[in-house]
Structure formats: structure tokens, C-alpha cells
Amino acid sequence: MEQILANGLYLGAQYALIALGLTLIFSLMNVLNFAHGQMYVFGGFVTYTVVAQLGLPFIVGLIASAVVLAVMGALIEKFLFRPVIRRSKRDESTMLLAAGIAFFLDAVILLLFGEKQRGVPKVVDGVFNWDMRLIMPYDRILIAALAVALIVGFILFMQYSRTGRAMRALAQDRVAAQLMGVDVDRYSMIGFALGAMLAGLVGGLLVTITGINLGMGGPTSVKAFLMIMIGGAGVISGAIAGGFILGMMESVGLTLLAAYGDVTYLVIFVTLMIFLAIRPQGLMGKPWG
């Protein structure tokens, strides 16, 4: 039991971090970022390149992932999303753009890094063992701790910094924020960059444990969508809750339902659909986003 809970928390911390980036982008610009999973994979490959091929320390790789993805996010917002949002009749049009970007990133990853599974050497060795009741490699503990630290840092940033306050205002009411003198374009760009950066950071963290490959992008996006649906789209607390709930359900489900074959995700999906039929806006979302 302790093992299941620990696994759930470990998964949840990573998931919450992915969901945070997605929900931030959604709340600021009303864009469902289909390319989020691909950004995550890209971040993983950047860390791999820096650590495994250039031989630099892991932390440098992580920072490189964050910087590369942040710059990429900012450019995507400025040159792609902004003009399309301004000119299209229906705001759903951004979904085509987001899907196009997802394909594009897939193609770029394929050309730059190839299709092989890649990983980096363990950051710390050893396994934490508590009476055989709870077994956890130290590097997983380290990654989970880093993820939690990043989540806390992100919340503090959104809560107390000037930029964070501007972005929260923007998420609440775009027009009102603009009237109060918030530079909407600038903060949309920062928000998108921040969301992409979070995706890249998770990729960088996970490349040390599970490795990374080209095919992970799409399924990661779907999982991230699930999390923000559970918690409520566009709400930061919801994304964190959704991440931890999904991590926990996955961990518990894989243990309890193992006897019935590979049905964990089927059960999770069906539960989610019933839950959403009763509470369409998720746990903490505003009705109709």
C-alpha cells in the first residue's frame, strides 16, 4: 500500500507540472495547446544532448531545456498564434494551428534527434528501502522533489510577482486587464513561454528515468488534457489536483486491476466521462471556462 501511494505521488508530481503549463496557456489565450506533449519531448531531447553528448552536468541540461523551450514558446506565440487569433472568425481555428505545430515539432525532433529511445545516466545511484515495504530509487525521489519544488516555485511566482499578478488578471478578464494598463500582448507571450518552459523542464527531469522517444508526445498531450479536465481548465489549483489525482488513479489502478488485463485506462476514462457528465467544469473550474 505504501508503495502504491509513493508511486502515485511520484507520478502525480510530474503530471501536475505538465498540466500546469497546459492550463496556463489555456487560461491566458484560450488555446488548447496540442503541441504540449511534443514540447515535453523536445525538452527531454535537449537535456539528453547537453548531458549525454556534450558531457555537461545534469543541471546545465535542465536549464538548457528550460531556456530553449521558453524561447520557442515565445516565438510561437508572437509569430503564429497572435496573428491567427487576431484574424480568424472563430477562436477554434487556433486548434488547427496548434495541431500543425505539433506535427511540425514531431518532424523537427525526428530530423534533429532521430527516432531512437534516448536516456541519460542516473543522476544519483542507490535505492531507498524501508523494510521492503517501500522501495524507491534515489533518483526518482530526487526528481519528484525537484518537481514539487518547481510547482511551489511556480505558485509563488504567480501569486507574488508582478508578472504573475498580471497574468492572473489576464486570465480572469482580458478586456478588464487591458483597461487597467496590463500589456496584454507582452504577458500573453511571457505566459506562453512559461508554459512551454514547464513542459521542457518535465521532459528534462524525466529523461533521467524513463528516457525519451519521439512517440511519447501525443499520449502525453492526451494525459495532460485529462488532468486539466479533472481539475478544471484554466485553474492552477485544478491542474495540480488533476495531476495528482491521475497519478494516484494510475498507480492504484495498475496494481488493483492488473488481474483483469490492461483495463486501467479504460476504467479511468469511463470514470472521467461519468464525472464530467455530472460536473462539466471539473473540480475547480469556472462553468464554461
Add this chain to the structure above:
Amino acid sequence: MSMSRILGIGTFLLAVFVLVPVIIGLSGRWDFYYTLTSVALLSVAAAGVWLTFYIGRINIGQGAYALMGGYVSAVLMTQYGVSFWLTLPLAGIFCALVSVGIGLPILRLRGVYFAMVTLVLTEVARLTALALPITNGAKGITSIPLPGELSIFGLTIIPDFATLENPKLAFYLMAALLMVLTYLVLWRIVNSRLGHLCRSLQQNEELSASIGVNTAMLRVLAYAISSFFGGLAGAIFVAISQSIYPSSFVVQDSVNFMLYCFLGGLGYVFGPMLGTLLLYFGWDLLSIAREYQLLIYSGALIALMLVLPNGVLSLLDKKEGRK
């Protein structure tokens, strides 16, 4: 109906049913039959997605119904020996009925919430197909017979596909005919009272409900019609490939259906048809670019979006505006 419109439709029908087979026969590119058949079928499914867009819902779940329709047709044919021609409407009706059950709760959702739930629905369909005994799990259902003879009172309307010299052509003609019929139905719906009501839903659901439009029934109806098209397309796909697997239609396909609609233009009935042709055929032609295929394809997609954010058919609007 104006002269130019009749002429346009005539040209279109001529191109689809006469010119394409002739050109393929002359050029010898028989593989294009398969591509064009796929385009026709995918555009049938995309027509359904378009109809849900028309009531203001983003539908990324058409793959689920295509898969479901395919399985219904495959199971009926292989295990109960039902004729293919009978399974075709049955697959569509089965999907429509299921979609009513699923649609009643989830159509209350809007915007991205609906989009994400339908995306998950595609995954649910795939996982269900893996888990159920009747679908034969990951092994799928294979060696499904070709469509047999269809006759009424001894009069043969459609000959047995297995006896034909060129089943590819037969499949192409069948798919093209189905596509034409689908878009005829779609066009009729849009230009009817139902279409007006759908437009009112797209603009403002509360307002139209307050005037007395039965919004709940209307959106379920539109969703059921949409799923009917999805099931139909899936069933024919099964007949062509003679096999079906849980991975025959995945999230990627559902997303593609949505992209076809966007690319063609959400405000135009024939948008999804054009979008499917451009994207699917374009992807096929780009295979000469080898490893740069996806790069060029996605680059073109992004560029198109930047230049024409309202779809390719919005070019027509501009021309009329200038006159």
C-alpha cells in the same frame, strides 16, 4: 437554382465519376484509386464532424464512431453472415443510437471541454475494442469477405465484388457515390429549417433556447447524424481493407477529421471535402520528399493557417467582396 450552379455541380459529378477513372486509366497510377477512395470516405466522416462544428461543438471523437461502425460491420459479416450491404446502414444506425446515449450527457459540455471529452472518447473506443471478447482484442478481425451481390427480385443491382476484374474501381465508385449523397444530405440539412436552428445554436445557445428552440434535442440530433456518417465511413473502410484492428482509427485520425474541416473552412458545406482532398492527397504526394515529408506538410499547414485562418474556401468570400 442558377445556371452557373447547375453547371458547377455537373462539372463536379463529371470529374468525380468520369474524368478521374479515365485519367487514372491513361496514366496507369492505379494506386491513386486507393488514395481517392480514402479521400472520399474520410470526407464522409469529416462531413459529420463539420455538422457538429455547425452547432458550435468541436468534435474530436469521430474516430470512435468510425471504429465502432467498422466493428459492427465486421462482426455482423464474419460471425452472423449478414450481407455487407445490410451491415452498412446497420453500422450507421448503431453508431447513431450509441451517440444518442453518449451525447445526452456530454453535449451539455461546451468549448474545449467538449473537445477534450470527445478526444478521450476515441481512446475509450480503442481500449474497449482491445478489452471486449467479441472484437478479438489486439489481433483484430481479418479476412472479411468482399461485398457480395445486391439484388432485388432477382435483378442484380450491384455485382459481387469478388467476381469483378477491377474491385478498386468499384470501391472508388461506391465511395464517391456515398460522398456525393452525404454532401447532398448535408447541404439539404444546412439549407432547411434544421440548418437555421443549428446556426442559432452556434451563435448563442441560451438565446435560442429562450426563444423556444429545443436545444437539447437539436444538438443530440445533429450529433447522431454526425455519428451516422462516421459509422458509415468506418464500415466501408473495413470492406476495403478486409480487416479491422483496435488501432484502425486512433486519436490521430480523429484530430485529422477536425483538421480537414478547419482547412476547408467551417462556414462552407463543401469545406470538409476540399480539406480532406488537399490534406490527404497532399500528404500522399509529399511522400517523394522522404524524411522531409512531415516537415513540409506541417509547414504548409501552418502557412495556410497564417494566410487563410478561416479556411481555404474563404478565398471565395474575398472575391465576392471585391466585386
